[in-house]
Amino acid sequence: xxxxxxxxxxxxxxxxxxxxxxxxxxxxxxxxxxxxxxxxxxxxxxxxxxxxxxxxxxxxxxxxxxxxxxxxxxxxxxxxxxxxxxxxxxxxxxxxxxxxxxxxxxxxxxxxxxxxxxxxxxxxxxxxxxxxxxxxxxxxxxxxxxxxxxxxxxxxxxxxxxxxxxxxxxxxxxxxxxxxxxxxxxxxxxxxxxxxxxxxxxxxxxxxx
Amino acid sequence: xxxxxxxxxxxxxxxxxxxxxxxxxxxxxxxxxxxxxxxxxxxxxxxxxxxxxxxxxxxxxxxxxxxxxxxxxxxxxxxxxxxxxxxxxxxxxxxxxxxxxxxxxxxxxxxxxxxxxxxxxxxxxxxxxxxxxxxxxxxxxxxxxxxxxxxxxxxxxxxxxxxxxxxxxxxxxxxxxxxxxxxxxxxxxxxxxxxxxxx
Numbered sequence: 313x314x315x316x317x318x319x320x321x322x323x324x325x326x327x328x329x330x331x332x333x334x335x336x337x338x339x340x341x342x343x344x345x346x347x348x349x350x351x352x353x354x355x356x357x358x359x360x361x362x363x364x365x366x367x368x369x370x371x372x373x374x375x376x377x378x379x380x381x382x383x384x385x386x387x388x389x390x391x392x393x394x395x396x397x398x399x400x401x402x403x404x405x406x407x408x409x410x411x412x413x414x415x416x417x418x419x420x421x422x423x424x425x426x427x428x429x430x431x432x433x434x435x436x437x438x439x440x441x442x443x444x445x446x447x448x449x450x451x452x453x454x455x456x457x458x459x460x461x462x463x464x465x466x467x468x469x470x471x472x473x474x475x476x477x478x479x480x481x482x483x484x485x486x487x488x489x490x491x492x493x494x495x496x497x498x499x500x501x502x503x504x505x506x507x508x509x510x511x512x513x514x515x516x517x518x519x520x521x
Numbered sequence: 522x523x524x525x526x527x528x529x530x531x532x533x534x535x536x537x538x539x540x541x542x543x544x545x546x547x548x549x550x551x552x553x554x555x556x557x558x559x560x561x562x563x564x565x566x567x568x569x570x571x572x573x574x575x576x577x578x579x580x581x582x583x584x585x586x587x588x589x590x591x592x593x594x595x596x597x598x599x600x601x602x603x604x605x606x607x608x609x610x611x612x613x614x615x616x617x618x619x620x621x622x623x624x625x626x627x628x629x630x631x632x633x634x635x636x637x638x639x640x641x642x643x644x645x646x647x648x649x650x651x652x653x654x655x656x657x658x659x660x661x662x663x664x665x666x667x668x669x670x671x672x673x674x675x676x677x678x679x680x681x682x683x684x685x686x687x688x689x690x691x692x693x694x695x696x697x698x699x700x701x702x703x704x705x706x707x708x709x710x711x712x713x714x715x716x717x718x719x720x
Binding site for chain 2: 338339344345346347348349350351352353354461463491492493511515516
């Protein structure tokens with residue numbers, strides 16, 4: 313009876329260790345975190361309206377303008393990468409870039425923002441310093457474990473200049489939000505920017521002229 | 522009337538004695554491979570190679586038994602650059618899909634005629650299925666838990682080359698019914714494990 317119980321416990325332990333060893337993994341590379349979201353106004357008309365304008369800078373959303381400070385812009389080589397890729401995709405869809413906004417049907421506004429997320433864990437209960445035994449010693453609290461990561465988001469809004477909404481406000485008829493984890497490698501970042509912008513237009517074939 | 526009551530009493534006592542004499546129990550530990558079906562297959566199409574089951578059973582008569590069982594099956598699938606469109610919104614990203622199912626049930630079953638060292642059986646489990654559905658896309662996680670009413674028909678065989686120990690092999694179908702908060706969770710199971718008898 314005891315032998316059988318021990319055998320069973322050993323088997324159960326073996327199963328548990330095996331099971332734990334088969335723990336499922338998640339993302340391994342930073343590009344696996346890339347996300348591309350697009351949305352459009354189903355009442356908007358794109359065909360037959362091929363002229364568009366866009367600035368030659370990418371605005372950086374930092375809250376500066378809301379605080380009355382001058383706007384900041386994304387640095388190179390990222391800004392030109394974003395602008396060039398957007399223009400290439402728009403050309404492929406049959407659009408023509410113009411500098412005169414009087415001729416343009418739409419204006420594209422690219423912008424970028426970064427968010428740094430910080431999380432920490434500190435088990436104060438187990439690592440509480442104190443006296444355990446009379447005359448015994450004490451130790452410093454264990455250092456908390458912190459993790460941090462920064463995400464970058466590219467936002468492109470396509471505003472219709474010819475069909476304002478209520479109160480004569482211009483509204484976006486197409487938007488894309490591209491989000492991903494930022495890492496330090498410039499070459500990889502540029503490649504990912506190009507790939508995700510291409511994907512944004514790939515899933516927006518309704519923009520085609 | 523008194524004779525009838527006495528006969529009924531005698532029958533019950535005999536039955537209880539039979540139960541004590543022929544009462545046998547067993548514990549089984551199984552490795553489970555699961556194949557999703559229905560709504561679960563729409564979410565995760567891949568086979569689960571991560572499954573474990575623990576069962577205790579006790580014979581009521583020579584043929585009939587009852588038992589309790591608990592298991593854990595994990596389904597996983599990575600979908601690369603999948604695009605999903607809902608109305609005017611389209612989302613593309615690598616999706617990591619997880620499904621964790623924990624069936625818990627009471628079983629009732631019947632042993633069939635033994636063939637040498639092999640004893641086939643059939644059983645039906647009734648209980649509850651806890652499941653947790655999770656999807657990681659980008660840096661975001663969508664997480665959902667639900668409980669389902671569960672039915673589990675099973676066909677299997679216990680092969681006992683030596684007295685007291687054996688190997689169990691069975692096929693079953695876990696049917697977790699849908700409810701107001703979650704769709705049905707259904708999958709086929711193929712299980713292989715060890716049995717210890719007469720604990």
